[in-house]
Amino acid sequence: MTVSARSANLDGMLARMTARGFRSTKPRRAVIDAFVRSRRYLTARELHEKLAATRGTNGSPAIGLATVYRTLEVMREIGAATEQVQAHGEIAYLYCPIEHHHHAVCTKCHRVEDVPCASIARFENTLAHELRFTLTQHRMEFFGICRSCARR
Template structure:
């Protein structure tokens, strides 16, 4: 996804949730979209400080929470209980995670229907939602 697409999606998501779209928020969105991996507020703060953005840690925390609440970021808990965020399109998709560099790539959802049908047949299990994560090495690391 390009930065522009990401910004557009987030703008739409933010205004849909009636949040204000500020320059600082967009700078955080750009940074998070560009890193393509899970980052904590502190890590993002370091990155943005190196660019002399002047954005405070509290603003980053709040913005990341907002992004998650509008479905534009996914969150996971890291080592010391810190939340790490990944820029994520609100559209349903899956992730391919590089176990070496942490890069996360989006995987469109295809061929899942067949697995769901198999489940229904074998277990009489009716799927209402699913989540897949693939682990391996990205193009650069392999």
């Protein structure tokens, strides 16, 4: 999904958030915007640093680490984020559109691209015929080298 498509999703996500009773404050929206734009797993601390780095340029007030934590938690609660526990125990989050999709992960820069789900019917058939297994859910992740890393 492109960055513009993801930003277009922002409004829908904010609506979803307020529908669930979470307040859509300005700092929270700034956190969500930065979160949606980053294409790798980030801990609250890392996202907070990223926000702090851009702050001086647009003159908006500082956003506290607690706000970042809470916003990421809200994103997870409304189903717009997946989490990954890091080696040191900290939780990293990745923005995930609500629609079913898969991930292509770059093993060099850790960028994550969303991949639409395709050709699952073939697997479903194999499972049904050869194993008499009814598929109800699946998970897939692809690993490789992203476009910009391949160019280097």
